[in-house]
Amino acid sequence: MDEILFFVAGIAAIVAAAGTVFLRNPFYAVLSLVVHLLSLSMLFLLLYAQFVAVVQVMVYVGAVMVLYVFVNAYVGGGSEPEGGGGPSLRMFSYAIAITLIVTIGIAVLGTGLQAIDGSGPDDIPASFGSPGEIGKLLLTKFLLPFEAASFLLLVAAIGAVVLARRRRGVLPGEERMVAALDLLAPTGTGSMREGVGAINPTPGGFSARITPSTGAGTLPASDDRTGDDSEGGSR
Amino acid sequence: MSTGWYLAVSAIVFAIGAAGVATRRNPLLVLVCLELMLNAGNLAIVAFARMHGSTEGHVFALVVMVVAAAEVAVGLGVVVALYRNRVPVDVDELRELHG
Known part of the structure; x- marks a missing residue:
């Protein structure tokens, strides 16, 4: 039973990985990656890593893949163009990949480690791979990596928002809303909008200093782009 | 199944x-x-965890997943x-990163 499940999941993982690399339509490639991740989580279950398997399904298939599919739909693009580097360069890449398989295979399977031929200890404790055990390890032995990982996630979330934010200024609806708010706001509150000169422009303010030096400041550049954006929206 | 099979799939x-x-x-x-x-590396890590x-x-595998999520x-x-920015989304055409 173990062997059958292993071969089903392993072959599915390899075939889906090959599909991810060779399918021309990016959308199908991403869906193939979903199949690959699901079969990997089945392999994790065979290795008694229940928690990792569930996290794999929830984080990858549930969150990361949705992100991929949405960005794929947003960018569009269809099939990627043929040619480019030329067939010889492509063949060279595949040759490198085959060399990599052979090298890793020799390195891993030819180590002479006897444990590699066995399937590990049979009398593993019931707590092996359980959420409780992993939580205990994360909060005792691996506390510093755990905190570093959470900080990394925070930085990545902020970085993604900064990279992908809209740089075209305010939309018409937002402008009206801001104008209503401005009536309530006293002058010189030191808000961020005031700092960039969006409200209460001051002669020697931040925007007055920034705009001439950089040539195309933040606001003129966003005005240029509004024409393009309406065209992008209809796409 | 022996650990070697999992390592072969991973490779x-x-x-x-x-x-x-x-x-x-x-x-x-x-x-x-x-x-x-990254997932192939994860599979090897989990297989070695089972071996030991x-x-x-x-x-380790969970930290790798965190790094992968941040990278994505x-x-x-x-x-x-x-x-x-209307740059062609093609790695052959991408030569600069300035906004």
């Missing part, structure tokens, strides 16, 4: 992912293939920013 998937990173031209799909390579009968390897968030942010 094959890793090499397929490396071939994808080298040949794909859409940066989105380069990220997808990087994901394949120790849960500590699973913590920032990488997809770059892809969206490229699309916004």
